[in-house]
Amino acid sequence: SSSSQASSDGFLGCLTDNNVPVFTQSSHFFMPLLNASIRNPKFFVNTTVRPLYIVMPTTTPHVQAAVRCGSGNNMSIRVRSGGHDYEGLSYRSVNAGDFALLDLSKLHKVCVDTQAKTAWVDSGATLGELYYKIGNASNMLGFPAGLCPTVGIGGHFSGGGFGMMMRKYGLSIDNIINAELVDAKGRLLNKTTMGEDVFWAIRGGGGGSFGVVVKWQVTLVPVPPSVTVFNVSVSLGQGAVDVVTKWQQVGPTMPRDLSIRVLIKNKRAEFQALFLGTCEALLPVMNKNFPELRFNRSDCREMTWLQSAPYIYLGKDSSVEDLLKRNTSTFFSSHGFKATTDYVREGKPIPRDVWAGIFHKLAQPEARDARVILDPYSGFMSDVPESATPFPHRAGVLYSIQFYNYWPVDRGSGEVQINWIKDIYAFMAPYVSSNPREAYFNCRDLDLGTNWGAKYFMGNYQKLTKAKGEIDPLDYFRNEQSIPLQVNIT
Ligand code: FDA
Incomplete structure:
Protein backbone atom coordinates (compact mmCIF):
# COMPACT_ATOMS: atom_id res chain seq x y z
CA SER A 1 0.00 0.00 0.00
CA SER A 2 1.07 3.64 -0.29
CA SER A 3 1.41 3.98 3.48
CA SER A 4 3.78 1.03 3.66
CA GLN A 5 5.72 2.52 0.74
CA ALA A 6 5.93 5.81 2.64
CA SER A 7 7.15 4.11 5.81
CA SER A 8 9.77 2.10 3.96
CA ASP A 9 10.98 5.20 2.07
CA GLY A 10 11.07 7.13 5.34
CA PHE A 11 13.02 4.35 7.06
CA LEU A 12 15.58 4.13 4.25
CA GLY A 13 15.98 7.89 4.08
CA CYS A 14 16.47 8.09 7.84
CA LEU A 15 19.15 5.38 7.76
CA THR A 16 20.95 7.11 4.90
CA ASP A 17 20.85 10.46 6.74
CA ASN A 18 22.49 8.74 9.70
CA ASN A 19 25.09 6.86 7.61
CA VAL A 20 23.85 3.49 8.81
CA PRO A 21 24.92 0.64 6.47
CA VAL A 22 21.83 -0.91 4.85
CA PHE A 23 21.19 -3.39 2.02
CA THR A 24 18.00 -3.62 -0.01
CA GLN A 25 16.64 -6.80 -1.60
CA SER A 26 18.06 -5.75 -4.97
CA SER A 27 21.62 -5.69 -3.65
CA HIS A 28 23.63 -8.77 -4.58
CA PHE A 29 24.95 -8.76 -0.99
CA PHE A 30 21.41 -9.20 0.34
CA MET A 31 21.00 -12.99 0.08
CA PRO A 32 24.55 -13.86 1.21
CA LEU A 33 24.12 -11.54 4.22
CA LEU A 34 20.70 -12.99 5.03
CA ASN A 35 21.92 -16.58 4.72
CA ALA A 36 25.19 -15.98 6.58
CA SER A 37 23.66 -16.88 9.92
CA ILE A 38 20.51 -18.83 9.18
CA ARG A 39 21.23 -21.73 11.56
CA ASN A 40 18.15 -23.76 10.83
CA PRO A 41 18.50 -24.48 7.10
CA LYS A 42 14.79 -25.25 6.79
CA PHE A 43 14.40 -21.47 6.46
CA PHE A 44 16.57 -21.29 3.32
CA VAL A 45 13.40 -21.77 1.24
CA ASN A 46 11.61 -19.16 -0.87
CA THR A 47 8.45 -19.31 1.21
CA THR A 48 10.32 -17.85 4.21
CA VAL A 49 9.06 -14.30 4.77
CA ARG A 50 12.20 -12.22 4.29
CA PRO A 51 13.14 -8.77 5.53
CA LEU A 52 12.81 -5.77 3.21
CA TYR A 53 16.16 -4.45 4.40
CA ILE A 54 19.25 -5.73 6.14
CA VAL A 55 20.79 -3.14 8.43
CA MET A 56 24.40 -3.82 9.41
CA PRO A 57 25.45 -1.43 12.20
CA THR A 58 29.16 -1.13 12.96
CA THR A 59 28.77 1.19 15.98
CA THR A 60 26.37 1.60 18.89
CA PRO A 61 25.09 4.95 17.49
CA HIS A 62 24.18 3.05 14.30
CA VAL A 63 22.01 0.71 16.39
CA GLN A 64 20.36 3.68 18.13
CA ALA A 65 19.69 5.40 14.79
CA ALA A 66 18.33 2.21 13.23
CA VAL A 67 15.84 1.72 16.06
CA ARG A 68 14.83 5.39 16.02
CA CYS A 69 14.38 5.27 12.23
CA GLY A 70 12.34 2.08 12.58
CA SER A 71 10.01 3.16 15.37
CA GLY A 72 9.67 6.64 13.86
CA ASN A 73 8.62 5.28 10.46
CA ASN A 74 6.47 2.39 11.54
CA MET A 75 8.96 -0.18 10.27
CA SER A 76 9.28 -3.27 12.49
CA ILE A 77 12.66 -4.81 13.08
CA ARG A 78 13.98 -8.23 13.93
CA VAL A 79 17.30 -8.28 15.79
CA ARG A 80 19.81 -10.97 14.97
CA SER A 81 23.02 -11.73 16.82
CA GLY A 82 24.07 -15.30 16.00
CA GLY A 83 20.91 -16.46 14.19
CA HIS A 84 20.50 -19.70 16.16
CA ASP A 85 16.85 -19.14 17.02
CA TYR A 86 15.25 -22.57 16.46
CA GLU A 87 12.26 -20.95 14.76
CA GLY A 88 14.27 -18.32 12.89
CA LEU A 89 12.40 -15.43 14.52
CA SER A 90 15.55 -13.27 14.45
CA TYR A 91 15.40 -12.97 10.64
CA ARG A 92 11.96 -14.06 9.46
CA SER A 93 8.34 -13.34 10.20
CA VAL A 94 5.78 -16.13 10.28
CA ASN A 95 3.14 -13.92 8.63
CA ALA A 96 3.65 -11.58 5.72
CA GLY A 97 4.49 -8.00 6.67
CA ASP A 98 7.27 -5.49 6.18
CA PHE A 99 10.21 -5.59 8.50
CA ALA A 100 13.92 -4.87 8.55
CA LEU A 101 16.63 -7.17 9.85
CA LEU A 102 19.04 -5.51 12.28
CA ASP A 103 22.08 -7.79 12.12
CA LEU A 104 24.61 -7.26 14.90
CA SER A 105 27.33 -9.59 13.59
CA LYS A 106 29.71 -6.69 12.91
CA LEU A 107 29.58 -5.70 16.58
CA HIS A 108 31.64 -8.47 18.11
CA LYS A 109 34.27 -7.01 20.42
CA VAL A 110 35.30 -8.85 23.57
CA CYS A 111 37.31 -6.90 26.21
CA VAL A 112 38.69 -9.03 29.03
CA ASP A 113 39.94 -7.46 32.26
CA THR A 114 41.98 -10.16 33.99
CA GLN A 115 42.64 -7.94 37.02
CA ALA A 116 38.98 -7.27 37.75
CA LYS A 117 38.01 -10.74 36.41
CA THR A 118 35.29 -9.21 34.25
CA ALA A 119 34.66 -8.79 30.54
CA TRP A 120 32.52 -6.68 28.23
CA VAL A 121 31.21 -8.65 25.29
CA ASP A 122 29.24 -7.36 22.32
CA SER A 123 26.00 -9.16 21.40
CA GLY A 124 27.28 -9.92 17.89
CA ALA A 125 30.20 -11.95 19.23
CA THR A 126 29.89 -15.73 19.35
CA LEU A 127 30.39 -18.00 22.35
CA GLY A 128 33.54 -19.27 20.62
CA GLU A 129 34.99 -15.77 20.36
CA LEU A 130 34.22 -15.12 24.03
CA TYR A 131 35.89 -18.38 25.14
CA TYR A 132 38.89 -17.74 22.88
CA LYS A 133 39.47 -14.23 24.23
CA ILE A 134 39.09 -15.29 27.85
CA GLY A 135 41.28 -18.38 27.49
CA ASN A 136 44.02 -16.44 25.75
CA ALA A 137 43.98 -13.73 28.41
CA SER A 138 44.26 -16.21 31.29
CA ASN A 139 44.31 -19.99 31.72
CA MET A 140 42.70 -19.57 35.15
CA LEU A 141 39.48 -17.88 34.01
CA GLY A 142 36.43 -19.12 32.15
CA PHE A 143 32.75 -18.37 31.62
CA PRO A 144 29.66 -20.58 31.92
CA ALA A 145 27.70 -20.64 28.65
CA GLY A 146 26.60 -23.03 25.92
CA LEU A 147 28.47 -25.66 23.95
CA CYS A 148 28.04 -24.66 20.32
CA PRO A 149 30.73 -22.04 19.48
CA THR A 150 28.73 -20.28 16.72
CA VAL A 151 25.82 -19.40 19.05
CA GLY A 152 25.44 -15.61 19.34
CA ILE A 153 25.91 -13.82 22.67
CA GLY A 154 22.83 -11.62 22.08
CA GLY A 155 20.18 -14.32 21.91
CA HIS A 156 21.98 -16.73 24.24
CA PHE A 157 22.36 -14.30 27.16
CA SER A 158 18.82 -12.99 26.61
CA GLY A 159 17.34 -16.46 27.20
CA GLY A 160 19.58 -17.99 29.91
CA GLY A 161 22.60 -19.87 28.56
CA PHE A 162 23.46 -23.27 29.93
CA GLY A 163 26.51 -25.43 29.41
CA MET A 164 29.12 -27.67 30.99
CA MET A 165 29.80 -25.42 34.01
CA MET A 166 26.21 -24.70 35.07
CA ARG A 167 26.35 -27.12 38.02
CA LYS A 168 29.29 -25.12 39.38
CA TYR A 169 28.56 -21.53 38.27
CA GLY A 170 24.99 -21.46 36.98
CA LEU A 171 23.80 -19.97 33.71
CA SER A 172 25.34 -17.13 31.73
CA ILE A 173 22.64 -14.83 33.14
CA ASP A 174 23.72 -15.64 36.70
CA ASN A 175 27.05 -14.00 35.89
CA ILE A 176 25.97 -10.81 34.08
CA ILE A 177 26.57 -7.59 36.01
CA ASN A 178 25.76 -4.84 33.52
CA ALA A 179 24.43 -4.31 30.01
CA GLU A 180 23.81 -1.60 27.43
CA LEU A 181 20.30 -1.57 26.02
CA VAL A 182 18.87 0.52 23.18
CA ASP A 183 15.18 1.14 23.83
CA ALA A 184 12.43 1.81 21.27
CA LYS A 185 13.18 5.54 21.37
CA GLY A 186 16.82 4.88 20.52
CA ARG A 187 18.13 5.77 23.96
CA LEU A 188 21.20 3.95 25.27
CA LEU A 189 20.53 2.68 28.80
CA ASN A 190 22.69 0.85 31.32
CA LYS A 191 21.89 -1.25 34.37
CA THR A 192 21.01 1.81 36.44
CA THR A 193 19.16 3.88 33.87
CA MET A 194 17.07 1.01 32.49
CA GLY A 195 15.73 0.27 35.98
CA GLU A 196 15.68 -2.85 38.13
CA ASP A 197 12.75 -4.65 36.51
CA VAL A 198 14.16 -4.24 33.02
CA PHE A 199 17.68 -5.30 34.01
CA TRP A 200 16.06 -8.36 35.59
CA ALA A 201 13.97 -9.02 32.46
CA ILE A 202 16.76 -8.86 29.87
CA ARG A 203 18.68 -11.56 31.74
CA GLY A 204 16.55 -14.56 30.83
CA GLY A 205 13.24 -13.06 29.69
CA GLY A 206 14.15 -13.79 26.07
CA GLY A 207 15.48 -11.75 23.19
CA GLY A 208 13.34 -9.58 20.97
CA SER A 209 10.97 -8.17 23.62
CA PHE A 210 12.59 -5.29 25.48
CA GLY A 211 15.04 -3.56 23.16
CA VAL A 212 18.41 -4.26 21.59
CA VAL A 213 21.14 -5.24 24.02
CA VAL A 214 24.38 -4.12 22.38
CA LYS A 215 26.83 -5.36 25.01
CA TRP A 216 27.02 -7.17 28.31
CA GLN A 217 29.41 -7.07 31.25
CA VAL A 218 30.09 -10.41 32.89
CA THR A 219 32.10 -11.73 35.81
CA LEU A 220 34.58 -14.40 34.84
CA VAL A 221 34.80 -17.57 36.90
CA PRO A 222 37.88 -19.39 38.20
CA VAL A 223 38.93 -22.57 36.39
CA PRO A 224 41.97 -24.75 37.11
CA PRO A 225 44.88 -24.51 34.63
CA SER A 226 44.13 -28.07 33.63
CA THR A 304 43.12 -26.26 29.39
CA TRP A 305 39.55 -25.10 29.86
CA LEU A 306 39.85 -23.25 26.54
CA GLN A 307 40.88 -26.45 24.73
CA SER A 308 37.98 -28.32 26.31
CA ALA A 309 35.43 -26.15 24.48
CA PRO A 310 36.21 -27.28 20.90
CA TYR A 311 37.12 -30.79 22.11
CA ILE A 312 33.71 -31.43 23.64
CA TYR A 313 31.54 -29.89 20.91
CA LEU A 314 33.61 -30.17 17.71
CA GLY A 315 35.48 -33.37 18.47
CA LYS A 316 38.98 -34.49 19.29
CA ASP A 317 40.54 -33.31 16.02
CA SER A 318 39.44 -29.69 16.43
CA SER A 319 41.58 -26.80 17.64
CA VAL A 320 40.98 -23.63 19.65
CA GLU A 321 41.16 -21.60 16.42
CA ASP A 322 38.02 -23.44 15.28
CA LEU A 323 36.19 -21.49 17.99
CA LEU A 324 36.50 -18.39 15.79
CA LYS A 325 34.91 -19.92 12.71
CA ARG A 326 31.39 -18.88 11.88
CA ASN A 327 30.67 -21.63 9.39
CA THR A 328 29.26 -24.96 10.57
CA SER A 329 29.68 -28.55 9.41
CA THR A 330 28.21 -29.80 6.12
CA PHE A 331 25.62 -31.74 8.09
CA PHE A 332 24.34 -28.75 10.07
CA SER A 333 24.33 -26.45 7.04
CA SER A 334 22.29 -28.86 4.92
CA HIS A 335 19.83 -30.29 7.46
CA GLY A 336 16.75 -28.58 8.83
CA PHE A 337 15.60 -29.46 12.33
CA LYS A 338 12.68 -29.50 14.72
CA ALA A 339 13.34 -29.65 18.46
CA THR A 340 11.59 -29.65 21.84
CA THR A 341 12.75 -29.39 25.45
CA ASP A 342 11.43 -31.02 28.57
CA TYR A 343 12.38 -31.03 32.23
CA VAL A 344 12.57 -34.07 34.47
CA ARG A 345 12.02 -33.27 38.12
CA GLU A 346 13.07 -34.79 41.44
CA GLY A 347 11.25 -37.90 42.56
CA LYS A 348 10.23 -38.73 39.01
CA PRO A 349 13.16 -40.24 37.12
CA ILE A 350 12.13 -41.86 33.84
CA PRO A 351 11.56 -45.62 34.35
CA ARG A 352 13.83 -48.09 32.59
CA ASP A 353 11.10 -49.44 30.32
CA VAL A 354 10.35 -45.91 29.12
CA TRP A 355 14.03 -45.47 28.23
CA ALA A 356 13.78 -48.73 26.32
CA GLY A 357 10.76 -47.24 24.53
CA ILE A 358 12.71 -44.07 23.66
CA PHE A 359 15.58 -46.11 22.20
CA HIS A 360 13.00 -48.10 20.27
CA LYS A 361 11.56 -44.90 18.79
CA LEU A 362 15.07 -43.75 17.93
CA ALA A 363 15.51 -46.92 15.87
CA GLN A 364 12.62 -45.97 13.56
CA PRO A 365 13.68 -45.00 10.04
CA GLU A 366 12.28 -41.46 10.31
CA ALA A 367 14.58 -40.93 13.32
CA ARG A 368 17.74 -41.81 11.42
CA ASP A 369 19.33 -38.44 12.28
CA ALA A 370 17.44 -37.79 15.52
CA ARG A 371 19.23 -37.11 18.79
CA VAL A 372 18.35 -36.76 22.43
CA ILE A 373 20.43 -34.59 24.77
CA LEU A 374 20.32 -34.77 28.56
CA ASP A 375 21.93 -31.95 30.57
CA PRO A 376 22.29 -32.43 34.34
CA TYR A 377 21.07 -29.60 36.59
CA SER A 378 21.16 -29.25 40.39
CA GLY A 379 24.27 -27.98 42.22
CA PHE A 380 24.49 -24.18 41.76
CA MET A 381 21.22 -24.26 39.80
CA SER A 382 19.33 -25.33 42.93
CA ASP A 383 20.79 -22.46 44.98
CA VAL A 384 19.14 -19.78 42.84
CA PRO A 385 15.55 -18.86 43.76
CA GLU A 386 13.05 -19.28 40.94
CA SER A 387 12.28 -15.56 40.88
CA ALA A 388 15.91 -14.35 40.94
CA THR A 389 15.95 -14.32 37.14
CA PRO A 390 13.17 -14.95 34.58
CA PHE A 391 14.61 -18.46 33.96
CA PRO A 392 12.50 -20.59 36.33
CA HIS A 393 13.86 -24.12 35.91
CA ARG A 394 15.91 -24.20 39.12
CA ALA A 395 15.59 -26.20 42.38
CA GLY A 396 13.94 -29.57 41.87
CA VAL A 397 15.01 -30.00 38.25
CA LEU A 398 17.10 -33.14 37.76
CA TYR A 399 17.95 -32.56 34.13
CA SER A 400 16.69 -31.16 30.86
CA ILE A 401 15.92 -33.36 27.91
CA GLN A 402 16.01 -32.13 24.33
CA PHE A 403 14.70 -34.03 21.33
CA TYR A 404 15.98 -33.08 17.87
CA ASN A 405 15.18 -34.52 14.49
CA TYR A 406 16.98 -33.56 11.27
CA TRP A 407 16.33 -33.95 7.56
CA PRO A 408 18.18 -32.93 4.40
CA VAL A 409 16.54 -29.70 3.19
CA ASP A 410 17.03 -30.60 -0.46
CA ARG A 411 14.68 -33.53 0.11
CA GLY A 412 11.49 -31.94 1.34
CA SER A 413 10.11 -30.17 4.35
CA GLY A 414 10.70 -32.83 6.96
CA GLU A 415 7.11 -33.78 7.53
CA VAL A 416 7.81 -37.30 8.81
CA GLN A 417 10.68 -36.09 10.99
CA ILE A 418 8.50 -33.34 12.48
CA ASN A 419 5.74 -35.86 13.12
CA TRP A 420 8.26 -38.08 14.89
CA ILE A 421 9.06 -35.16 17.22
CA LYS A 422 5.36 -34.52 17.85
CA ASP A 423 4.83 -38.19 18.59
CA ILE A 424 7.68 -38.45 21.07
CA TYR A 425 6.59 -35.18 22.73
CA ALA A 426 3.17 -36.70 23.34
CA PHE A 427 4.75 -39.98 24.46
CA MET A 428 6.90 -38.18 27.08
CA ALA A 429 4.06 -36.26 28.73
CA PRO A 430 3.57 -38.59 31.73
CA TYR A 431 7.28 -38.61 32.59
CA VAL A 432 8.25 -34.94 32.48
CA SER A 433 7.16 -31.78 34.30
CA SER A 434 3.50 -30.83 34.03
CA ASN A 435 1.30 -27.83 34.94
CA PRO A 436 3.07 -26.25 33.28
CA ARG A 437 5.01 -28.56 31.02
CA GLU A 438 8.22 -26.57 31.26
CA ALA A 439 10.30 -25.58 28.24
CA TYR A 440 13.55 -23.64 27.76
CA PHE A 441 13.09 -20.31 26.02
CA ASN A 442 16.33 -20.66 24.08
CA CYS A 443 14.99 -23.85 22.50
CA ARG A 444 12.17 -21.80 21.04
CA ASP A 445 9.18 -23.84 19.88
CA LEU A 446 6.22 -22.27 18.10
CA ASP A 447 4.17 -25.43 18.70
CA LEU A 448 3.92 -24.85 22.48
CA GLY A 449 0.48 -23.30 22.08
CA THR A 450 -0.97 -20.15 23.62
CA ASN A 451 0.35 -21.08 27.06
CA TRP A 452 4.01 -20.66 26.02
CA GLY A 453 4.60 -17.87 28.56
CA ALA A 454 3.95 -20.15 31.54
CA LYS A 455 5.98 -22.96 29.99
CA TYR A 456 9.08 -20.81 29.45
CA PHE A 457 8.83 -18.57 32.50
CA MET A 458 6.36 -20.11 34.97
CA GLY A 459 5.67 -17.69 37.85
CA ASN A 460 7.96 -15.04 36.35
CA TYR A 461 5.79 -14.38 33.30
CA GLN A 462 3.63 -11.71 34.95
CA LYS A 463 6.65 -9.69 36.09
CA LEU A 464 8.04 -9.87 32.55
CA THR A 465 4.89 -8.20 31.23
CA LYS A 466 5.37 -5.47 33.82
CA ALA A 467 8.96 -4.88 32.69
CA LYS A 468 7.74 -4.86 29.09
CA GLY A 469 5.24 -2.12 29.94
CA GLU A 470 7.98 -0.04 31.57
CA ILE A 471 10.51 -0.23 28.73
CA ASP A 472 8.40 -0.68 25.57
CA PRO A 473 4.85 0.58 26.24
CA LEU A 474 4.05 0.81 22.50
CA ASP A 475 5.11 -2.81 21.89
CA TYR A 476 7.62 -1.92 19.17
CA PHE A 477 9.83 -4.96 19.85
CA ARG A 478 7.47 -7.69 18.85
CA ASN A 479 7.46 -11.17 17.37
CA GLU A 480 5.32 -14.30 17.46
CA GLN A 481 6.50 -15.08 21.01
CA SER A 482 7.52 -11.73 22.44
CA ILE A 483 6.41 -10.70 25.93
CA PRO A 484 3.01 -8.97 25.65
CA LEU A 485 2.11 -5.82 27.57
CA GLN A 486 -0.55 -7.57 29.58
CA VAL A 487 -1.50 -11.10 30.32
CA ASN A 488 -4.57 -12.74 31.68
CA ILE A 489 -3.43 -15.58 33.87
CA THR A 490 -6.14 -18.21 33.69
P1 FDA B 1 19.36 -15.15 17.28
O1 FDA B 1 20.19 -14.09 16.68
O2 FDA B 1 18.59 -16.03 16.35
O3 FDA B 1 18.39 -14.50 18.37
C1 FDA B 1 17.48 -15.24 19.16
C2 FDA B 1 16.37 -14.33 19.69
O4 FDA B 1 16.93 -13.25 20.44
C3 FDA B 1 15.57 -13.65 18.60
O5 FDA B 1 14.26 -13.43 19.06
C4 FDA B 1 16.28 -12.33 18.41
O6 FDA B 1 15.46 -11.33 17.84
C5 FDA B 1 16.69 -12.00 19.82
N1 FDA B 1 17.94 -11.24 19.89
C6 FDA B 1 19.11 -11.54 19.29
N2 FDA B 1 20.05 -10.65 19.61
C7 FDA B 1 19.49 -9.75 20.45
C8 FDA B 1 19.97 -8.59 21.12
N3 FDA B 1 21.22 -8.19 20.98
N4 FDA B 1 19.11 -7.89 21.89
C9 FDA B 1 17.82 -8.30 22.02
N5 FDA B 1 17.30 -9.39 21.42
C10 FDA B 1 18.13 -10.12 20.63
N6 FDA B 1 21.54 -22.91 24.31
C11 FDA B 1 22.11 -23.18 25.50
O7 FDA B 1 21.71 -22.62 26.52
N7 FDA B 1 23.15 -24.05 25.59
C12 FDA B 1 23.66 -24.68 24.50
O8 FDA B 1 24.60 -25.47 24.62
C13 FDA B 1 23.08 -24.40 23.22
N8 FDA B 1 23.54 -25.00 22.09
C14 FDA B 1 22.96 -24.72 20.86
C15 FDA B 1 23.42 -25.34 19.70
C16 FDA B 1 22.84 -25.08 18.46
C17 FDA B 1 23.36 -25.76 17.23
C18 FDA B 1 21.74 -24.17 18.39
C19 FDA B 1 21.08 -23.88 17.07
C20 FDA B 1 21.28 -23.55 19.54
C21 FDA B 1 21.87 -23.83 20.78
N9 FDA B 1 21.41 -23.22 21.95
C22 FDA B 1 22.00 -23.50 23.16
C23 FDA B 1 20.26 -22.30 21.91
C24 FDA B 1 20.71 -20.85 21.85
O9 FDA B 1 21.11 -20.43 23.14
C25 FDA B 1 19.55 -19.96 21.37
O10 FDA B 1 19.14 -20.35 20.09
C26 FDA B 1 19.95 -18.48 21.38
O11 FDA B 1 18.81 -17.67 21.41
C27 FDA B 1 20.79 -18.14 20.18
O12 FDA B 1 21.30 -16.85 20.22
P2 FDA B 1 21.67 -16.15 18.82
O13 FDA B 1 22.15 -14.79 19.11
O14 FDA B 1 22.56 -17.05 18.02
O15 FDA B 1 20.24 -16.18 18.13
Missing part, protein backbone atom coordinates in the same frame (compact mmCIF):
# COMPACT_ATOMS: atom_id res chain seq x y z
CA VAL A 227 40.68 -29.67 33.38
CA THR A 228 39.66 -33.22 32.47
CA VAL A 229 37.23 -34.18 29.72
CA PHE A 230 35.94 -37.54 28.59
CA ASN A 231 33.57 -38.97 26.04
CA VAL A 232 32.53 -42.55 26.78
CA SER A 233 30.17 -44.19 24.32
CA VAL A 234 27.88 -47.06 25.28
CA SER A 235 25.97 -48.99 22.61
CA LEU A 236 22.57 -50.61 23.07
CA GLY A 237 24.29 -54.00 23.10
CA GLN A 238 26.60 -52.80 25.87
CA GLY A 239 23.62 -51.82 28.03
CA ALA A 240 22.96 -48.19 27.08
CA VAL A 241 19.40 -48.37 28.47
CA ASP A 242 20.65 -49.38 31.92
CA VAL A 243 23.49 -46.90 31.98
CA VAL A 244 21.22 -43.99 30.97
CA THR A 245 18.65 -45.08 33.58
CA LYS A 246 21.38 -45.02 36.24
CA TRP A 247 22.77 -41.69 34.97
CA GLN A 248 19.55 -40.00 36.10
CA GLN A 249 20.59 -40.62 39.72
CA VAL A 250 24.24 -39.67 39.39
CA GLY A 251 24.28 -36.88 36.76
CA PRO A 252 22.49 -34.37 39.02
CA THR A 253 24.15 -35.48 42.30
CA MET A 254 27.81 -35.57 41.32
CA PRO A 255 30.20 -32.98 42.82
CA ARG A 256 29.62 -29.56 41.23
CA ASP A 257 33.00 -29.70 39.49
CA LEU A 258 31.68 -32.50 37.30
CA SER A 259 29.04 -32.32 34.55
CA ILE A 260 28.23 -35.42 32.54
CA ARG A 261 25.79 -34.78 29.71
CA VAL A 262 24.36 -37.52 27.52
CA LEU A 263 24.00 -37.43 23.75
CA ILE A 264 21.91 -40.28 22.40
CA LYS A 265 22.02 -41.01 18.66
CA ASN A 266 22.54 -43.95 16.32
CA LYS A 267 21.63 -46.45 19.05
CA ARG A 268 24.41 -45.23 21.30
CA ALA A 269 24.61 -43.05 24.39
CA GLU A 270 27.66 -40.83 24.56
CA PHE A 271 28.58 -39.61 28.03
CA GLN A 272 30.42 -36.32 27.56
CA ALA A 273 31.97 -34.73 30.60
CA LEU A 274 33.89 -31.76 31.89
CA PHE A 275 35.60 -32.04 35.26
CA LEU A 276 37.26 -28.99 36.82
CA GLY A 277 40.17 -31.00 38.17
CA THR A 278 42.66 -33.75 37.37
CA CYS A 279 42.11 -37.28 36.10
CA GLU A 280 43.61 -38.52 39.36
CA ALA A 281 40.86 -36.79 41.34
CA LEU A 282 38.12 -37.81 38.91
CA LEU A 283 38.80 -41.58 38.91
CA PRO A 284 37.62 -42.33 42.47
CA VAL A 285 34.54 -40.13 41.99
CA MET A 286 33.53 -42.09 38.90
CA ASN A 287 34.29 -45.51 40.37
CA LYS A 288 32.32 -44.80 43.48
CA ASN A 289 29.25 -43.16 41.93
CA PHE A 290 28.99 -44.49 38.42
CA PRO A 291 30.76 -47.87 38.07
CA GLU A 292 28.22 -48.83 35.37
CA LEU A 293 30.03 -46.55 32.92
CA ARG A 294 33.26 -48.57 33.34
CA PHE A 295 35.22 -45.39 33.17
CA ASN A 296 39.00 -45.76 33.41
CA ARG A 297 42.20 -43.74 33.25
CA SER A 298 42.56 -44.14 29.49
CA ASP A 299 39.25 -42.27 29.00
CA CYS A 300 40.68 -39.10 30.60
CA ARG A 301 41.96 -36.18 28.54
CA GLU A 302 43.61 -33.36 30.47
CA MET A 303 43.78 -29.95 28.77
